[in-house]
Amino acid sequence: MNVRGNVQGNIDGKSVYHEVYARSLADPEGFWAEAAKEIDWIEPPKKIFDPSQGVYGRWFSGGIVNTCYNALDRHVERGRADQIALIHDSPLANSVTKFTYAELLAEVQALAAIMQDFGVAKGDRVILYMPMVPEAVVAMLACARIGAVHSVVFGGFAAKELATRIDDAQPKLILSASCGIEPGRIVQYKPLLDEAIRLAGAKPKACIVLQRPQLVCALTPGRDYDWAGLRRKAMNDGKQAPCVPVAATDPLYILYTSGTTGIPKGVVRDNGGHLVAVKWSMFNLYGVKPGEVWWCGSDIGWVVGHSYIVYGPLLHGATSIMYEGKPVGTPDAGAFWRVISEHKAVAFFTAPTAFRALRKEDPEGKFIRQYDLSTFRTLFLAGERADPPTVKWAEQQLKVPVIDHWWQTETGWCIAGNPVGLGQLPVKHGSPTVPMPGYQVDVVDEAAKPVGPNTMGSIVIKLPMPPGCLPTLWNQDERFKEAYLTEFPGYYKTSDAGYKDEDGYVFVMGRTDDIINVAGHRLSTGGMEEILASHPDVAECAVLGVKDAIKGEVPCGFLVLKAGVKRAPAEIEKEIIALVRDKLGPVAAFKLAITVGRLPKTRSGKILRGTIKKIADGEAWTMPATIEDPKVLDEIGDALKGRV
Ligand code: COA
Ligand code: AMP
Numbered sequence: 001m002n003v004r005g006n007v008q009g010n011i012d013g014k015s016v017y018h019e020v021y022a023r024s025l026a027d028p029e030g031f032w033a034e035a036a037k038e039i040d041w042i043e044p045p046k047k048i049f050d051p052s053q054g055v056y057g058r059w060f061s062g063g064i065v066n067t068c069y070n071a072l073d074r075h076v077e078r079g080r081a082d083q084i085a086l087i088h089d090s091p092l093a094n095s096v097t098k099f100t101y102a103e104l105l106a107e108v109q110a111l112a113a114i115m116q117d118f119g120v121a122k123g124d125r126v127i128l129y130m131p132m133v134p135e136a137v138v139a140m141l142a143c144a145r146i147g148a149v150h151s152v153v154f155g156g157f158a159a160k161e162l163a164t165r166i167d168d169a170q171p172k173l174i175l176s177a178s179c180g181i182e183p184g185r186i187v188q189y190k191p192l193l194d195e196a197i198r199l200a201g202a203k204p205k206a207c208i209v210l211q212r213p214q215l216v217c218a219l220t221p222g223r224d225y226d227w228a229g230l231r232r233k234a235m236n237d238g239k240q241a242p243c244v245p246v247a248a249t250d251p252l253y254i255l256y257t258s259g260t261t262g263i264p265k266g267v268v269r270d271n272g273g274h275l276v277a278v279k280w281s282m283f284n285l286y287g288v289k290p291g292e293v294w295w296c297g298s299d300i301g302w303v304v305g306h307s308y309i310v311y312g313p314l315l316h317g318a319t320s321i322m323y324e325g326k327p328v329g330t331p332d333a334g335a336f337w338r339v340i341s342e343h344k345a346v347a348f349f350t351a352p353t354a355f356r357a358l359r360k361e362d363p364e365g366k367f368i369r370q371y372d373l374s375t376f377r378t379l380f381l382a383g384e385r386a387d388p389p390t391v392k393w394a395e396q397q398l399k400v401p402v403i404d405h406w407w408q409t410e411t412g413w414c415i416a417g418n419p420v421g422l423g424q425l426p427v428k429h430g431s432p433t434v435p436m437p438g439y440q441v442d443v444v445d446e447a448a449k450p451v452g453p454n455t456m457g458s459i460v461i462k463l464p465m466p467p468g469c470l471p472t473l474w475n476q477d478e479r480f481k482e483a484y485l486t487e488f489p490g491y492y493k494t495s496d497a498g499y500k501d502e503d504g505y506v507f508v509m510g511r512t513d514d515i516i517n518v519a520g521h522r523l524s525t526g527g528m529e530e531i532l533a534s535h536p537d538v539a540e541c542a543v544l545g546v547k548d549a550i551k552g553e554v555p556c557g558f559l560v561l562k563a564g565v566k567r568a569p570a571e572i573e574k575e576i577i578a579l580v581r582d583k584l585g586p587v588a589a590f591k592l593a594i595t596v597g598r599l600p601k602t603r604s605g606k607i608l609r610g611t612i613k614k615i616a617d618g619e620a621w622t623m624p625a626t627i628e629d630p631k632v633l634d635e636i637g638d639a640l641k642g643r644v
Helices: 018-026 028-038 069-080 101-117 134-146 159-169 188-199 226-236 271-284 303-315 335-345 352-361 387-397 475-483 524-531 569-583 607-614 629-639
Strands: 049-051 060-061 082-092 094-098 125-129 149-152 173-177 181-182 183-187 206-210 225-226 249-259 265-270 293-296 319-322 343-350 378-381 401-406 441-444 457-463 491-500 506-511 516-518 521-524 538-548 552-561 594-595
Touching: 018 028, 028 049, 028 060, 028 069, 028 271, 028 441, 049 335, 049 516, 060 271, 060 352, 069 082, 069 101, 069 134, 069 271, 069 303, 082 134, 082 335, 094 101, 101 134, 101 226, 125 134, 125 159, 125 188, 125 475, 125 521, 134 149, 134 173, 134 249, 134 303, 149 159, 159 569, 183 188, 188 206, 206 226, 225 226, 249 271, 249 303, 249 335, 265 271, 293 335, 303 319, 319 335, 335 343, 352 387, 352 552, 378 387, 441 491, 475 491, 491 569, 506 516, 516 552, 521 524, 524 538, 524 552, 524 569, 538 607, 552 569, 569 594, 594 629, 607 629
Parallel strands: 082 319, 125 149, 125 173, 149 249, 173 206, 206 225, 293 319, 293 343, 343 378, 378 401, 552 594
Antiparallel strands: 049 060, 082 094, 181 183, 249 265, 441 457, 457 491, 491 506, 516 521, 538 552
């Protein structure tokens, strides 16, 4: 059995998943060596897996490669020069822009040369604080081309979050834009960028700023450079940076993700493992063939956007759609179907929250029937638990397979999914199906002992994880070990809880830490509590995620005010909401702050967040035996009345 399904996606209608998966565990090196043949190496790896390197071993050590070459140059050299590589479709900017592989390569070569002129070299970090514009893709690939390490910061984060990332990554250069566009408002990036650089200890050498026609900003003399001007000059001068060879184990990017504190974790992605895994997934998991049109509706600020707006489809020689818009309101609930039909996408990947928004707006699916979706084969959902009612609605309306799959920023690609290319397995609603090759997924108890079928526990992945997964955190091997590898020796801790059924289907039910998932965005309640606690009138606080019909969860903050505070609680609550928006960003969707007299605690002083959550969600709850004063829970119930 080789590592791939055939082009029909299965053999004689039977999925080859079980054989392929078994081989990946029995002979991981053989399996991934074969998958690595899909990549053009400058020098092939000396070892497929080297357990002596890194924190838990490294994939493809000794290999020399260039990710941008694999995403662009090789396709141009081999007949795809005139194929569309990227379609940027923006109902918010009212534009559709297409780039062939040759055009995208020319843009990337020029920007890579510009960055080199600013002194950016292999291993240097470059931060991208960009909206969903094609230049952001060009910038990511340009970094990859010259061996620079990009770190994309989601546009919905505020200045302080950007500053934290600048301080950790210490970028030589920041690439940004004058604005993002959200429905009904233009998001000015420049004041956020300026404030972040002011707050950060590490100052970048320069910023390259893309002026969007919707809002032109003033550039800071001596620091900011006009993107279009630099591009024009580089193109006129015929500047083109060649691909810089890098080690397979060199970092391609750092992507910061919420940890259990306000300090985000810098997830490192290497070049070699990422290339092999993401390329493998395009057909075997997603069932997409080179030359086909693929749409991932995420944002380049998230891991899903990295892997499946930019790298996956381009490594595969497919056409990638980049969408700057929303499921509803840009202009209506037909936007997704318009994009699929107009560009003839064969598959679409989004978050369940988008479908909850659609279902609310268009329960009968009237908009769906207005479009020709004959090319559309599969819908993929990830980013949060896909609730069965939403999945069923999507299946009924679209009449295509709806595939839930589970992954994390840390893994870079799917941990458990339903591999369409290997032959789809039966769908069980509520389960992202089965582990992907290379992932030995176990459900364990507190002593790291695997539990039986249908028993809840911590979901862990046996080390080593497959190619593509993080080898460490940026400059923080110890934090990596402590956060992921220590609690369950021999395993990577996903911090998700769930179970496997008797068929080996994985069910992912929720996080075991203080991370919440708001509209598919991963946020730390601990980080929010730090912001609430910084308000001068707040004595104590707790933030937890409460149920929301569209976003899945939204944060809700409980405040205990300092003794002697005379101001109206409503006024302070408003300030708190503004503070979170200002410090963390609008993406936190923090709109609920509730003042209470005291917080329920155990006798040892631990806040009973789980019980508060159950009360807020209207779920059955039992009085915790260790509670200090049971009456506090009634007070919480009263405070919540009419608020959630
Ligand atoms: N820049 C600035 N602000 C942003 C932003 C950005 N890039 N993205 C979101 N925001 C703002 C929104 O405008 C909103 O502001 P508001 O409070 O003024 O209304 C706030 O952040 C909350 O945004 P969100 O929770 O995303 O709600 P939304 O209504 O804008 O969008 C969805 C809803 C479902 C379209 C969106 O959440 C989504 O696409 N989620 C999927 C996430 C994803 O792709 N995850 C990866 C796995 S696929
Ligand atoms: P992120 O790192 O932002 O991709 O978020 C990862 C987290 O989102 C996971 O640890 C899960 O808690 C959650 N998640 C992502 N996909 C799924 C899914 N298909 N089912 C359940 N939870 C998911």
